[in-house]
Amino acid sequence: MVEFYTTFLGGTVTYGNEMISFITYDDEHHRIALIGVPGTEAKNPASCGLEHIAFTFDTLETLLLSYRHRKVRGIEPVWCVNHGPITSIYYKDPDGNMLETQVDNFDTIEEATAFMMGGAFTENPIGVDFDAEEMIGALRSGKDEKVLKKRREIGPRGLPDFSSM
Structure with a gap:
């Protein structure tokens, strides 16, 4: 997911490890936060x-x-x-x-x-x-x-x- 968003936004990772990454594409420290929360399931596309x-x-x-x-x-x-x-x-x-x-x-x-x-x-x-x-x-x-x-x-x-x- 980190690779997708850095590519999609033309952004960079301002901080990242195995659990969390912050991505920015401008002067803000981050615009996107990606967190790998243990125990979660894949998104169900049929849910709201x-x-x-x-x-x-x-x-x-x-x-x-x-x-x-x-x-x-x-x-x-x-x-x-x-x-x-x-x-x-x-x-x-x-x-x-x-x-x-x-x-x-x-x-x-x-x-x-x-x-x-x-x-x-x-x-x-x-x-x-x-x-x-x-x-x-x-x-x-x-x-x-x-x-x-x-x-x-x-x-x-x-x-x-x-x-x-």
Whole structure:
């Protein structure tokens, strides 16, 4: 798990032994603590609990660069989706915890809220899947980020099968 999170976050271990590790990726002494508690069992994917942890990027370009950084290190996304207010790339850690990397699609919270209060989001609050490699190609060909972050409308959509991700 330590190797996954240092790779995923581009982080470093500030302290670690056989029982506990602290990982950081910025000026904070740690952002992630991993503890091997004796006697615990593996996570049951059918139980309730934490849905996901989100990490926000400043631009679509930096989100996609982080995708490429992870991909070349063997960390593949399980889902790429434009929710409308945000464009997201999801991953799972070795325990099956979902990690979301995202970029805001609107400049202000008011614009994002207005979108969520509209009919398109009411009809489809889940979003529209996208191919990260195609998105990178479009960005490299000069397509504007604002255009790429605008969600296509596909009509109603239900939840994906998270257990298959």
